[in-house]
Amino acid sequence: MATKPNTHKRKFEIKKVEQKIKERMTFPKHEVGLFNKVTKLSILCEAEIALIINSEKNGNLHACGYPSTDTVIQRFVAGRYSDPNRYVRDDERKKQQALESLILQYEASEAQLEERKMHLQEMSQIMTDSFFNFWWENSIEEMSLGDLENFKASLENLKLNLVAVGQEKKFNSLRPQPLSIVSSLTDIKS
Numbered sequence: 001m002a003t004k005p006n007t008h009k010r011k012f013e014i015k016k017v018e019q020k021i022k023e024r025m026t027f028p029k030h031e032v033g034l035f036n037k038v039t040k041l042s043i044l045c046e047a048e049i050a051l052i053i054n055s056e057k058n059g060n061l062h063a064c065g066y067p068s069t070d071t072v073i074q075r076f077v078a079g080r081y082s083d084p085n086r087y088v089r090d091d092e093r094k095k096q097q098a099l100e101s102l103i104l105q106y107e108a109s110e111a112q113l114e115e116r117k118m119h120l121q122e123m124s125q126i127m128t129d130s131f132f133n134f135w136w137e138n139s140i141e142e143m144s145l146g147d148l149e150n151f152k153a154s155l156e157n158l159k160l161n162l163v164a165v166g167q168e169k170k171f172n173s174l175r176p177q178p179l180s181i182v183s184s185l186t187d188i189k190s
Contacts, residue, residue: 027055035064042066048075 031053042049043066050065050072063069143151 031062038064039066048072050076 034053035051038049038051041047048066048071050069051063052069053062054060055062065072140148140151
């Protein structure tokens, strides 16, 4: 019968590394493993974690954090971890401020739209009053004696112009049309 291989992790005795070369080689290996475990823990538990390691020998700092070390440290220093509902209140306040800003923009746009509508109405009134108000469309009851005389003269001029155009068209229709040379030559050859 074959023996099962030991699938359990071996436990090492933790003790200080005495040799300087081994110490310099051991630290980076364990640092990477430790940082990986911090990242896994923060993802699995949905926690924000920061790990800072201070090397006493050379004074270097090594840091790891999720989502980032700076973010976690800034939140800790600002005291935001003392109240777990603070994130919710901050988010609600930001949403409320954004909503108020959008409402103000909407009201300003609405006021601008009303102003443009009024301007458009004024312009259309001006257009209808001045440009498209033909002299023959004016109300006779509102005209003065001088305006009525001008109106009569304008109507007489219109009548004369219409008669002249009508006579010219009548004259042109009675005048014999010139034959085209091309059409007469083709008729002769046929």
